[in-house]
Amino acid sequence: MMSPRVNSVVFHTVLTVASLFFVLPLVWMVVSSFKTKREIFDSPFSLPTTLDFSVWTSAWERGDLGVYVVNSLITTTASVAGILVFGLLAAYAFSRFRFRFSKWLLLPFALGLLLPVQSYLTAQSRLFDAFYILDTRWALILPYVGLGLSLAVFLLKGYLDSLPHELFEAARIDGAGDFRMLVQIVFPLMRPGLATVATFSILSCWNEFLLAMLYIQDDGLRTIPIGLLAFTGKYSTDYPTLFAALSIITIPMIGIYVIFHRQVINGITEGSVH
Amino acid sequence: MAQLTIRKRLVAAAAIGVTMALAVSGCAPSSNADVVIRIAMGSSGDAVDSKFDELKQIYEAKYPDREVEIIIQEDDVYQTTGLPTLLSSREAPDAYFEWSGPRMRSHVADGNGADVSEYLSGDAFAGRFDEGAFTGMDVDGSGTYMVPWTGDVTDVVWYNKTIFDDLGLEVPTTWDEFMDVCDAIKESGVTPIVEGNKDQWTVGNWASHIVSRVIGEESYAQTMVGDAPMNSPEMVDALGYIAQLAKEGYINDSVNALADDEANTQFFLGKAAMIVIGSWLMADAETDGDGLDFDYFNTPALDGVGDQESVLGISTGFMVNEKSEHIQETIDFLALVASAEGTKLWAEAGLAPMTVDPFAGVDADERTVSLATLMSTAPTVVAPADSGYDIEVAAAFYDAVANVIGGGDVQDALDTAEKRVEEIR
Amino acid sequence: MKPDRSWTPYLFVAPAFLAFAFVVLIPALLNTGLSFMDWSGTNDMIFVGFDNFTRAFRDDIYLTAYRNTFGYIAWTLVLEVFVGLVLAGLVTVKGRKTGFYRIAFFVPIMLPMVVVAVLWSFVYSDDIGLINTALRGIGLGDLALVWLGNPATALIAVSVVSGWIYAGFYMAIFYAALQRIPANLIEAATLDGASQWRIFFFIKVPMIRPIIEIAVLLCVTGAFQSFDLFYVMTNGGPDHATEIVTTYLVEVVFRFQNLGYGAALATIMTIVVVALGLVFTRIRSRSGGIDIEY
Numbered sequence: 001m002m003s004p005r006v007n008s009v010v011f012h013t014v015l016t017v018a019s020l021f022f023v024l025p026l027v028w029m030v031v032s033s034f035k036t037k038r039e040i041f042d043s044p045f046s047l048p049t050t051l052d053f054s055v056w057t058s059a060w061e062r063g064d065l066g067v068y069v070v071n072s073l074i075t076t077t078a079s080v081a082g083i084l085v086f087g088l089l090a091a092y093a094f095s096r097f098r099f100r101f102s103k104w105l106l107l108p109f110a111l112g113l114l115l116p117v118q119s120y121l122t123a124q125s126r127l128f129d130a131f132y133i134l135d136t137r138w139a140l141i142l143p144y145v146g147l148g149l150s151l152a153v154f155l156l157k158g159y160l161d162s163l164p165h166e167l168f169e170a171a172r173i174d175g176a177g178d179f180r181m182l183v184q185i186v187f188p189l190m191r192p193g194l195a196t197v198a199t200f201s202i203l204s205c206w207n208e209f210l211l212a213m214l215y216i217q218d219d220g221l222r223t224i225p226i227g228l229l230a231f232t233g234k235y236s237t238d239y240p241t242l243f244a245a246l247s248i249i250t251i252p253m254i255g256i257y258v259i260f261h262r263q264v265i266n267g268i269t270e271g272s273v274h
Numbered sequence: 275m276a277q278l279t280i281r282k283r284l285v286a287a288a289a290i291g292v293t294m295a296l297a298v299s300g301c302a303p304s305s306n307a308d309v310v311i312r313i314a315m316g317s318s319g320d321a322v323d324s325k326f327d328e329l330k331q332i333y334e335a336k337y338p339d340r341e342v343e344i345i346i347q348e349d350d351v352y353q354t355t356g357l358p359t360l361l362s363s364r365e366a367p368d369a370y371f372e373w374s375g376p377r378m379r380s381h382v383a384d385g386n387g388a389d390v391s392e393y394l395s396g397d398a399f400a401g402r403f404d405e406g407a408f409t410g411m412d413v414d415g416s417g418t419y420m421v422p423w424t425g426d427v428t429d430v431v432w433y434n435k436t437i438f439d440d441l442g443l444e445v446p447t448t449w450d451e452f453m454d455v456c457d458a459i460k461e462s463g464v465t466p467i468v469e470g471n472k473d474q475w476t477v478g479n480w481a482s483h484i485v486s487r488v489i490g491e492e493s494y495a496q497t498m499v500g501d502a503p504m505n506s507p508e509m510v511d512a513l514g515y516i517a518q519l520a521k522e523g524y525i526n527d528s529v530n531a532l533a534d535d536e537a538n539t540q541f542f543l544g545k546a547a548m549i550v551i552g553s554w555l556m557a558d559a560e561t562d563g564d565g566l567d568f569d570y571f572n573t574p575a576l577d578g579v580g581d582q583e584s585v586l587g588i589s590t591g592f593m594v595n596e597k598s599e600h601i602q603e604t605i606d607f608l609a610l611v612a613s614a615e616g617t618k619l620w621a622e623a624g625l626a627p628m629t630v631d632p633f634a635g636v637d638a639d640e641r642t643v644s645l646a647t648l649m650s651t652a653p654t655v656v657a658p659a660d661s662g663y664d665i666e667v668a669a670a671f672y673d674a675v676a677n678v679i680g681g682g683d684v685q686d687a688l689d690t691a692e693k694r695v696e697e698i699r
Numbered sequence: 700m701k702p703d704r705s706w707t708p709y710l711f712v713a714p715a716f717l718a719f720a721f722v723v724l725i726p727a728l729l730n731t732g733l734s735f736m737d738w739s740g741t742n743d744m745i746f747v748g749f750d751n752f753t754r755a756f757r758d759d760i761y762l763t764a765y766r767n768t769f770g771y772i773a774w775t776l777v778l779e780v781f782v783g784l785v786l787a788g789l790v791t792v793k794g795r796k797t798g799f800y801r802i803a804f805f806v807p808i809m810l811p812m813v814v815v816a817v818l819w820s821f822v823y824s825d826d827i828g829l830i831n832t833a834l835r836g837i838g839l840g841d842l843a844l845v846w847l848g849n850p851a852t853a854l855i856a857v858s859v860v861s862g863w864i865y866a867g868f869y870m871a872i873f874y875a876a877l878q879r880i881p882a883n884l885i886e887a888a889t890l891d892g893a894s895q896w897r898i899f900f901f902i903k904v905p906m907i908r909p910i911i912e913i914a915v916l917l918c919v920t921g922a923f924q925s926f927d928l929f930y931v932m933t934n935g936g937p938d939h940a941t942e943i944v945t946t947y948l949v950e951v952v953f954r955f956q957n958l959g960y961g962a963a964l965a966t967i968m969t970i971v972v973v974a975l976g977l978v979f980t981r982i983r984s985r986s987g988g989i990d991i992e993y
Contacts, residue, residue, distance in 0.1 A: 018895045019803035093708040116924040118945045119969040123809040125730035132364040146722025207811045209927040233348030237539040254903035355953040528825035530937035531848025
């Protein structure tokens with residue numbers, strides 16, 4: 001067995017190299033945004049000559065990035081709120097009540113976990129079209145809520161199932177009605193579960209691409225992923241501006257992640273394993 | 275405990291309320307004007323897009339109670355999923371950009387295109403167009419379904435004059451001369467031709483032109499709607515020219531990975547001597563030209579039965595949505611697009627408008643003017659496969675072309691294409 | 700528990716169910732029906748029976764899409780799940796501080812796919828890309844292929860990007876599972892003189908087998924749902940080398956406006972995915988994995 005000292009150096013070197021693989025492309029992107037187009041073309045690895053942030057401000061303005069951020073905020077907030085509220089209500093009912101058809105009503109949600117959205121995308125778009133929902137915020141909020149509910153219902157039901165029987169018996173004896181039990185007892189206890197679902201849902205909605213691309217044509221309603229795509233289409237060879245825009249969007253996200261990494265990682269892994 | 279509950283309920287209610295308010299705010303925005311018309315198009319680059327903003331200002335100044343909403347999408351998206359979605363949405367555009375030919379006709383068939391021939395012969399457009407401008411804008415020989423806008427030459431060979439001069443090269447007039455030119459450039463260590471075929475239409479369009487030159491325009495038209503086989507011996511001959519480029523190494527290795535605008539950039543940065551792309555390169559040159567000294571020549575003469583002087587091109591225009599509730603206001607806007615004032619904007623942006631005397635009073639680049647002349651005086655104008663004919667057949671053809679330019683076997687590629695076309699028939 | 704009033708459960712379930720029905724169930728049913736039609740969205744719907752399905756089985760692009768999808772699954776099982784497992788093993792080595800590395804590995808998952816796709820398109824670019832420039836710089840210019848333009852390498856290239864994004868995710872899942880293994884079991888093995896390697900492969904891994912199985916299922920179903928990365932990086936090219944079922948589906952429906960055919964393709968895909976899910980659950984219960992309750 002190697003001596004612990006050598007072991008340690010080797011160990012950390014290996015892991016550092018591995019980390020670099022994951023982090024380097026992002027660093028390159030940010031660094032390159034400060035170079036000129038020719039510099040990027042002729043010497044991709046060189047460091048920039050100046051730290052000119054004007055490219056960043058011009059990217060923000062020309063690309064109207066603010067609009068995309070606002071849209072993503074509105075869509076994500078509304079969708080996640082819907083998922084949490086509807087999901088908790090339904091999970092509560094499925095978990096704590098015995099009622100006819102409960103198994104039949106629960107089954108579709110299981111199917112929703114398995115099915116890729118492309119399975120029913122065509123029909124869904126026609127349906128939205130018939131209801132004149134296309135090219136409005138509802139065209140995204142409704143699907144995001146619907147799609148997010150499958151996971152939410154099962155996750156929350158799992159948490160609820162583990163709550164002790166006696167808790168509810170006691171409350172019932174105290175004369176609590178169904179709704180009061182939900183608000184006074186369940187809701188406070190579900191905070192970790194709701195946080196998990198929220199984390200997972202926020203990430204999915206924020207980065208959702210396919211539906212946002214197909215259902216929204218109005219540039220004023222575009223969310224970040226599609227706004228960025230439009231931006232890359234328009235400025236695809238203006239490399240500095242392009243990298244600047246990507247950096248502007250990415251850095252805050254990474255910042256939030258680094259600060260809240262524990263919650264984020266827990267939220268996402270819990271969400272997938274159940 | 276009771277307090278907490280009530281507060282919690284209030285918070286929940288507030289959250290839901292705010293959410294609903296926000297969501298509702300996403301519904302149809304209100305505007306101050308009495309009439310709002312919506313004009314949709316794909317992006318033709320910053321230079322052109324900003325001209326539409328200018329035109330919008332002019333229109334709104336002229337008609338104070340009207341508002342124009344210009345919808346510009348990324349052009350690949352517009353062409354494929356964007357426009358169909360827009361047309362079937364609740365606020366479909368009142369007018370929208372289209373290429374003449376089958377695409378236009380399918381919109382008419384869907385009830386989204388109005389016959390504007392009456393307006394065109396009226397006061398609004400008096401004296402702006404020659405009869406010839408409306409070719410290809412009819413359905414079954416009658417009516418006119420778009421207001422013409424620009425005439426795009428879809429493919430010419432642009433070349434770097436400095437490189438040519440340095441190597442003592444002359445503009446080739448036959449394909450053999452063209453191959454010699456490529457060889458000389460390759461020997462000198464420069465990439466002869468750069469193409470960005472990631473979306474398949476750049477080389478695909480050129481191949482359309484070559485095919486029509488080799489097998490004749492009639493046969494070409496038949497093949498592109500699926501009435502003649504893709505893998506006929508003549509087709510194999512025609513694609514042989516494309517295969518030659520790949521085999522001799524006259525085209526960039528990254529041809530199928532590079533996007534069209536990346537290829538433009540490489541040409542402007544002098545990384546390649548030639549690029550085969552359309553007249554809109556001039557609009558790009560405005561912003562990206564980098565001072566390159568360049569000019570163009572039409573695809574050289576091939577050994578074939580088609581017109582060897584033919585030009586690959588297509589006219590574009592704006593269609594008026596038959597379902598629009600503001601047809602007159604829309605016509606007024608399009609009249610502005612076609613007016614002398616509007617024409618000047620397009621010419622300044624590097625486009626070739628189809629109106630009479632398009633470059634009057636504009637210091638237009640002589641290349642843009644000569645391209646416009648090339649198009650209007652061409653003995654034959656051929657439309658590219660994906661704009662002029664059946665899109666699924668064109669997709670199969672373009673697949674085959676991409677395969678061949680990537681070094682694949684011509685017969686195999688065309689056989690595969692023919693198999694797919696059989697399914698489509 | 701019995702509800703207060705018999706209708707309260709239904710009331711509670713209603714919003715979720717209605718939303719879900721409108722967004723998923725009804726479209727799923729409609730889609731199945733649509734697969735038997737020929738429709739362009741604007742003309743009349745014509746009933747064509749099983750024509751769309753027979754066409755699908757002769758459609759070489761569609762079949763290629765499945766081949767590519769399964770290829771992608773194979774690559775990502777290695778690049779995402781296996782690599783994730785190895786990374787998890789590394790960061791749980793006894794007595795090492797690895798928090799920083801775990802954060803780094805997980806970063807790519809935060810990013811919108813568009814950013815990843817654009818970024819890696821540049822990394823792979825033949826002209827300004829990091830990889831080829833580096834290769835040429837150290838004299839291995841011959842190895843500088845056109846990664847995304849060459850049909851032979853395109854799928855692998857995209858799979859590597861997928862691995863870059865998700866390896867950290869699987870690492871996190873396995874890490875959480877590994878943390879829950881009772882410490883005394885590990886103690887016992889270490890005292891017996893086993894090296895970290897042996898402990899990992901012969902004790903830890905088998906103990907988290909249920910999690911590994913779930914990871915495999917996630918990877919497989921995730922591959923079928925993949926779209927964003929493929930669409931932005933290559934859109935199925937070059938020459939359909941990276942065409943997967945979802946990208947082809949979108950092209951058929953939204954570009955060719957062939958809604959009936961697209962619906963049929965979707966129906967077939969659904970059947971395949973559900974079948975895979977069932978097979979998986981059957982294998983799992985048959986092999987009777989010991990579910991260790993921590």
